[in-house]
Amino acid sequence: MKISIIVTTYNRPAALNLVLAGLAKQAINPNTEWEVLIADDGSKKETSDLITAWQNNFPCHLVHVWHEDIGFRAGAIRNRAAAQSTGDYLVFLDGDCVTMPDFVNQHASLAESGWYIAGNRVLLSESFTHTLLSENDAIQIMDWSVWQWMAAKLQKKTNRALPWLRLKLSIMRKKRHSRWEVVKSCNLGVWKSDFVAINGFDEDFSGWGHEDSDFAVRLLRLGISIKDGRYAVPVLHLWHQENDRSKQAENWQKLEATLRSHHIAAKIGYKSHLS
Template sequence: MQAISVIISVYNRLDYLKKALISIQHQSVLPSEVIITDDGSQEPIVDVVQELVPQFDFRIKLVIQEDRGFRLARCKNNGIRVAENDFLVFWDQDVVGTRRYLETYYENWKPGMFVVSYPVRLSEAQTQRLTEADIRQGDYSHILNKEQLKKIRKQFKKDRFYFYLRKFILRNDTRPKLRGGIFAISRAALLKVNGFDERYQGWGNEDDDLGRRLYASGVVGFNPFYDQFPLHLYHLPYHTNGQRVNQKYYLKRQQEIKAGHYRAEYGLDKTFGEDDIKVLEF
């Protein structure tokens, strides 16, 4: 079995990080390592991770960059750079998964593809009801309602339609879209486009941009998640609706990507920012 690296980008909310790690520990297949890549949390992340480590059967690496605002693209690239394996799964800190969630990525990935899921968004009340025992079992059927399950299956069908539509008819379509904290991909595919574009600073667009560049490079998306899925834990948003500070740059890049310029200028091979990162291994 090919070894798996899980990459979790983090900023504060370490109680949610703990839930994500417990969910990973109780998956049907385990990664060989989990990389926690931190965007400069104010909460004591080193102490918290150190306390949690004995619970888990995988190595943990903690990568920390300075808090210089919202730099998610650079944060994720930091995780990619220190990953030891070629198969990478991106897992948001506010996500837990059903029992075979990680296995579904692994079983369905093929070269030239990224595998993407779609989250069940829990309400505040549902999130409060969620227990560590639920997370260990990976069974959330008593928490979810029929409409939430219906939405997951509807998105599965839509994404499957988009996959075959692109394969046989619309060659330039960029759906299924990449969802930045719930997808799996090979290192080779990310190297081809130079990873996340680190010019994206502030909330928004970095995952849409990566998706477009992957499609332009010949890497396509596939969603196999019908009865396995991630659950997004409720929290107040990081941003105000519509507040996408990168929109102007993103629109410019769309045109450049269409013209074949799908590699990021500032990405895995040349970082945007002079501050050093700290890497700790547990």
């Protein structure tokens, strides 16, 4: 199996740099092929320069996929990156979500026919995020001990103390198999064939809000169930100011229309980027 990690970003190179540093530290199973595609929603030259610098010394193929900045179009750039991917399995990750060293291997181990993976986040505080982004060796957080994580939780640097904990959970991972509300596109694993079958993300959702819920609902309608990725594939979510939510109400109406309908494939989605 080959895994394509698709990282969505927009004009936040310092955060993206830390995300790439985390991906560069992956302890990859020798039998696992992988690649990383940066799905760039119209960032300026600083982001391009950063990616070029990383391409010279990255442990796998690193691709920069860009489109023009004409507003928040995360779904469209994810679809464009997926169209350029060569993996059998897609893992979507946001450009402010730092991975643990076993992230790729854990996603590979959870991958199962008929299922997609809803990963989880560990939220970092505003002050701690600023500290990490100002340090040259911030990626050393990956090597923290149990006690360091416990201390960070007590000091309110993070909202969780157990990002180091790994549990098999077995059948419990499938307990919330239809809870589309838990699915977030900042940490999501899906077979590419299933992604293609629903035509990817629906680009009719413009601006922030609910395009990942629409995606989750349509996958469930296809017959693909949700597997819980907690205690397996956590990411460290760097603090950021709240996104512009002026389109949230409009997008919620679109999600409600999806819930009332029976369609599976997005009208405008992945296939529009194949050319």
